[in-house]
Amino acid sequence: LAKEVAYLSASSANTWLAASVREMEAVANANGINITEFDAQFDPAKQTAQLQDAIASGKYDGIVVCAIYGVGLIPDIESAIAAGIEIVVLNQVVGPDLTTSDPQVDGIAASVLAAPYRSGTRHGNLTVKACEGDDNCEVVFIYGIKGIPLDDAIRQGFDDVISNHSNIKVVAEGEGKYLGPDGGIAATQDILSTGKSFDVMVGADQSMQGAAIVLADEGMTGKVKLIGLGGSAPAIKGIADGSWFAGVFGAPGTEGRLAMESMVDALNGTDRGGIDPLSSIPDEGLMTTDNISKFTAEWDG
Amino acid sequence: MNIIELSRKYGIAVITISLFLILALTTEGFFTERNIRNLLDQQSTILIAASFMTIVIISGNFDISISAIFVVAPLFALNIENATGNVLLSVFGGVGLGIILGAFNAIVVTYFKVNSFIATLATSFMFFGFGYLISDRSLMRPVTDTYQQIARTKFFDITSATWIALITVIIASILLTRTRFGRNVFATGGNQEAARLAGINVPMVQATTFILLGASAALAGIVNSSRSISAQPSDDFSFVFSVLTAVIVGGTSIMGGKGAIWRTVAAAFFLAFMNNGFNLLQVDPLWQRIILGLVIVIAVALDSWSQRKNV
Amino acid sequence: MNIIELSRKYGIAVITISLFLILALTTEGFFTERNIRNLLDQQSTILIAASFMTIVIISGNFDISISAIFVVAPLFALNIENATGNVLLSVFGGVGLGIILGAFNAIVVTYFKVNSFIATLATSFMFFGFGYLISDRSLMRPVTDTYQQIARTKFFDITSATWIALITVIIASILLTRTRFGRNVFATGGNQEAARLAGINVPMVQATTFILLGASAALAGIVNSSRSISAQPSDDFSFVFSVLTAVIVGGTSIMGGKGAIWRTVAAAFFLAFMNNGFNLLQVDPLWQRIILGLVIVIAVALDSWSQRKNV
Amino acid sequence: MGRLNINQKTAEALISFKNVSKSFGATKALINCNIDFKMGEIHSLVGENGAGKSTLGKIILGAYKLDSGQMLIEGKESQINSPVQSVNLGLVGISQELSLLPSRTVVDNIAMGRELTSGFFVSSKKTKEKVLSVMNRFNLFLNPDSIVGSLSVAEQQKVEILRALNSNARLIVFDEPTARLASNETEQLHFLVNSLAKTGTTIIYISHFLEEVLSISDRISLLRNGQLIRTNIAKKETKKSLIEGMTGKEEGNLFPKIKPVSKNSETILQVSNLTRKNEFEKISFEIKRGEIVGLSGLVGSGRSELALTIFGDKKPDKGKINFYGKEIKNNSINKSIDMGIAMVPESRRTQGLILARSLIENISLPYLKKFSSIYGVNKKKEKVDVIEACNKTTVKHNGVDFEVQYLSGGNQQKILFAKAAMGKPRLLIADEPTRGVDIGAKKSIYELIAKLSDVGESVLLISSEIEEIIGMSNRVLVMSRGKLSAELEGSAINKKTIMEATFKN
Ligand SMILES: Nc1ncnc2c1ncn2[C@@H]1O[C@H](COP(=O)(O)OP(=O)(O)OP(=O)(O)O)[C@@H](O)[C@H]1O
Ligand SMILES: Nc1ncnc2c1ncn2[C@@H]1O[C@H](COP(=O)(O)OP(=O)(O)OP(=O)(O)O)[C@@H](O)[C@H]1O
Ligand SMILES: [Mg+2]
Ligand SMILES: [Mg+2]
Secondary structure: OOEEEEEEEOOOOOHHHHHHHHHHHHHHHHOOEEEEEEEOOOOHHHHHHHHHHHHHHOOOOEEEEOOOOHHHHHHHHHHHHHOOOEEEEEOOOOOOOOOOOOOOOOOOOEEEOOOHHHHHHHHHHHHHHHOOOOOOEEEEEEEOOOOOHHHHHHHHHHHHHHOOOOOEEEEEEEEOOOOOOHHHHHHHHHHHHOOOOOOEEEOOHHHHHHHHHHHHHOOOOOOOEEEEEOOOHHHHHHHHHOOOOEEEOOOHHHHHHHHHHHHHHHHOOOOOEEEOHHHHOHHHHEEEOOOHHHOOOOOOO | OOHHHHHHHOHHHHHHHHHHHHHHHHOOOOOOHHHHHHHHHHHHHHHHHHHHHHHHHHOOOOOOOHHHHHHHHHHHHHHHHHHHOOHHHHHHHHHHHHHHHHHHHHHHHHHOOOOHHHHHHHHHHHHHHHHHHHHOOOOEOOOOOOOOHHHHOEEOOEEHHHHHHHHHHHHHHHHHHHOHHHHHHHHHHHOHHHHHHOOOOHHHHHHHHHHHHHHHHHHHHHHHHHHHOOEOOOOOOHHHHHHHHHHHHOOOOOOOOOOOHHHHHHHHHHHHHHHHHHHHHOOOHHHHHHHHHHHHHHHHHHHHHHHHHOO | OOHHHHHHHOHHHHHHHHHHHHHHHHOOOOOOHHHHHHHHHHHHHHHHHHHHHHHHHHOOOOOOOHHHHHHHHHHHHHHHHHHHOOHHHHHHHHHHHHHHHHHHHHHHHHHOOOOHHHHHHHHHHHHHHHHHHHHOOOOEOOOOOOOOHHHHOEEOOEEHHHHHHHHHHHHHHHHHHHOHHHHHHHHHHHOHHHHHHOOOOHHHHHHHHHHHHHHHHHHHHHHHHHHOOOEOOOOOOHHHHHHHHHHHHOOOOOOOOOOOHHHHHHHHHHHHHHHHHHHHHOOOHHHHHHHHHHHHHHHHHHHHHHHHHOO | OOOOOOOOOOOOEEEEEEEEEEEEOOEEEEEEEEEEEEOOOEEEEEEOOOOOHHHHHHHHOOOOOOOEEEEEEOOEEOOOOOHHHHHHOOEEEEOOOOOOOOOOEHHHHHOOOOOOEEOOEEOHHHHHHHHHHHHHHHOOOOOOOOEHHHOOHHHHHHHHHHHHHOOOOOEEEEEOHHHHOOHHHHHHHHHHHHHHHHOOOEEEEEOOOHHHHHHHOOEEEEEEOOEEEEEEEHHHOOHHHHHHHHHOOOOOOOOOOOOOOOOOOOEEEEEEEEEEOOOEEEEEEEEEOOOEEEEEEOOOOOHHHHHHHHHOOOOOOEEEEEEOOEEOOOOOHHHHHHHOEEEEOOOHHHHHOOOOOEHHHHHHHHHHHHHEEOOEEOHHHHHHHHHHHHHHOOOOOOOOOOEHHHOOHHHHHHHHHHHHHHOOOOEEEEEOOOOOOOHHHHHHHHHHHHHHHHOOOEEEEEOOOHHHHHHHOOEEEEEEOOEEEEEEEHHHOOHHHHHHHHOOO
């Protein structure tokens, strides 16, 4: 009998998650699993309802969940587990601790994600590298959405690394949002207007794409070291051609594949626990010009 | 009244009931006790706020800020709960904050005469800001086990969230249809100048509607946080979107003066049935959007057509 | 007219200019050629759509679906561009799609008489669905280098995006204030029955406003995609939020019949100056929200007070 | 003439104005007015449009605050800041412009703000009973459950009156109550006003019908340009003295000379067998070039519906309309306007005016084509023409760029006329065109109508004022219950024949 798996997506229109879905489907097909996608359109209440509906329908042997608001889902995830449904967490932490990939609810079969805090430390490590040999290394930090716990955790990881390096100073901040380069364009333009000098910009790939566009417009390509987070096609291309300095790899495809493989294992009785997809990636996913040839983009940006 | 007149008068309710019957007959898992219980539980927060939103809209105003109140009130309640361990106090505190924020909206709209749409959009930013401030930008969880009982206790197998929603809907309906306040709401929304000349204290009526809505949005937020045993700050406007959609699909006029809470309730369930049906029938999310849009247009067109013929 | 009358009549413009002067005097980096150029460039997409949104709102309607058109039109344009390599064709295709979607809104609102707020909310879902359909859920990039020139070519140091916005604002203003169509828009929004009895084809006027807005939202989307050299599907309503905020902060009445495009433009810059100021002064985002909310309330209260005293 | 009031001399003043002034921007609506309103008297206010009558009433009702001076209530100075206070003091009124809740029922409208409760809840039953008892007491009946928006204007007016009567008022301001009523209902209202005054209620009565004012009032105050000219016992005034006081000019002949139409004058409008279900049936008549045809009948007899059908707003179920020999098929308003038909609709606020826009934009609206080219609207030419139209129709205004909502009621009515005149129509359909306008303005509107017919244009004049119909028409049509009940010409046109036809079934 074919197994039924529900996939609760934060948003079906999201390009990162679309890359994960493709891999999940490949694995599922190979294992005779049928996936049904639920689209919460970034509405947490909708996602809760979908989770409840999926449990109530009694159709599903497993649920892969990409949470919008991870903690809020816990009660229903517990009841799914109680109902004997295997749960695999994808991409976003389900639980209060944003520093770990490990499952935070008893009975979750696997949790496949790069913990936000860890992304922050990786970002920090690349920044340290970019600032090597510079006594006064001025950094601009572009948030996704400043103030939300996710971005706070990333920043925390970043700060914990750079605080050990007195030569590095964050001189300005901006907000790029997570939708395309638009936010990064405006943020970078405004920061340039302040007239502050800076050497390094860090932020999510979407924002760094915007930054790259503005820097190109201003004839400043290469004068500022861009460090992305996401491993999108433009990031890898940019690092290769020198217009970006470095980036933290992001692996939506790998994540999707690992999640579905974990689900297959779970349905066969083996829990895999916490998986950081980047741990199986060359150099822990820290990309620079030296190792960029080892990476291929798993999504377009 | 014959059946045609009835179905004209109750257009949106008839549409909702038809959808219910169709789903019950065709969709496995729909008409099960558990699914219906879930549906009721899922709609509770929307219904709590939507009842009083209906009143605000009938009185001729808008309130965008309920999303922000929905976010900030449980954070405040959890602050109290974490500090005192007293759940009752925390609920009062959270609802009290809703009242204060509602009163703030009321002052901006009635005293400074700022259009309510933009006024409550602006106050939304402020209230969201407060949310970040009082939560210190992090997730909050209750320290007591009682907090989660607010929404999750079961009476006769139905969650307390559902009961709270039921009681709120009934109170709002009675207020709107059976009290002088309710009549004044209709008068104010129908013709503000006429209401004023008839001796109705229009600013007071409007202020009251905002305060009640503030309180109910706060209550909805607390119920939601009790259900998910946590709360976190955000700038998420999705709650007011869902609430407004229910009110307006229900046929309450955004021009004011016209509408009913039963309409809002019917529309909320209409939308819930649609989404539930999509989930149970495993409809491709891509087509869900297109079908949902189309069905809403058809339902609203039918309802407004039946209301027109009904004069 | 003396200076007091002038500043009353042009309340929001005076407020915006004051903010400009304050920022220019106090904030380093604000009054620089580069910053002003950027500000103009950043506002271009909002201005393109907001001009025609002002017209739709004056005519007594709402259009929520511009967010979806803003998302789907560039995806369609890039589909054409990717297939043919012809940028001009792709722009026509994208704007053409905007016209078709605007016409669809128009039919739902004028023919099926669905309230425009809910109608365009419903069609938003559909249009977002289309976006997702034609892009296959992935980011799209132009294959030609010309596509990015749509928004990024410079004339006299000013980007073509800014020029397009300027031209759109001027065309919309002329249409609204100097043509018969514009008069009909005001009449329709002011008193639909009176407009009808004056021989105005009210549904036609309303339909035209929706179609023009559809085209302009599509153009804004294409300009945006050219600026960011990419486009992606989403369900993001933030564009219509920004546009509506500009229109309503500007003082155009959501009841219809009253408003002006210069008001919208002034408000758009007011909001842009605020955000730019926040960024230049590196204000904590938490406080940004609270300050922005407060300042909007004050600005709108002042403007509406000045409009009242202006009789 | 005049009602005899026994207590007249001894009665105390309920309200006294001492040096009251009120301005709106540059407009001085009231200047240093001193007036007493005594308990139980019927005190009328007369004056031209814009003289300040409504303003005075609205100050008492708390809708406006006075700028300077004092308002004494029973001799004590009182500050009224809002209608709530007035209502609590028993000062109520019906306003000149209908102020109703169109989507609510008659009962809801009448009881607005005054619903009866049992305990915490509104008692629909008690409230309705109270409303019915008021209807009974004053002999004014309406279906209590009708939706007000679907009622005719006259019925809506009754709703307003009943709302004022539903409170135990000490003072009621009637601002033009009869402008929307038919003659039999007017008499009923007079009876009612008298009986109210007898029981001690003070009545402030604002009207442009001077006969009515003279017959019903104890005292009359005359206002001109915001100033009180005099207050006098009604018996001491005559129509002539009032007109002279109001306008500063001698009374002339109200109706201009109407030229007879020659027998062989061309027929321009021919309506045959026109029918719309439940509204009117088998209506056939003609209008000749240069002819003024009066259309009389009771409120609700279907006149407005007929007019709107001819104008192209409604499609007939059966029958034909010929205009200048051509049958109008698929009629539409636009077509009618293009062919030279203009209309003054019966309700200026809901059908006629865009209140928040300027005089210019209102007046030129149907004829914008005339001023438009590919360069847009020629505003200069438009302004010149609009000013001319305003002058022709004697609109009193502070500039054609001002919003029409700030004009007095009568001047708003004249705007409709100015708008119609703008198109130089071949046929003018005027539905209650002089509702609420002062004598001077009426006269100029009548002259305008006469001038139109002089130059060969035709007029269909719908009016509930029989004098107006008699004074202005070449020929009179009477409708009763949706059917044409008489067509009168020449010496056959008189009050008696019209009234007979009106009540014919
Ligand atoms: N709210 C207002 N704003 C500005 N001007 C006003 C306002 N109300 C009245 N006016 C002006 O005050 C003057 C007096 O108006 P009012 O309505 O009292 O006249 P009226 O005597 O009742 O005339 P009518 O017989 O036409 O009703 C007019 O010039 C009018 O334009
Ligand atoms: N919107 C409406 N809905 C329902 N009935 C209406 C509506 N308007 C008018 N009527 C009814 O249609 C009938 C004819 O009304 P109409 O206005 O044509 O009368 P009229 O002779 O012009 O009288 P009036 O003096 O009021 O203008 C009346 O019985 C009226 O109550
Ligand atoms: Mg008046
Ligand atoms: Mg009529």
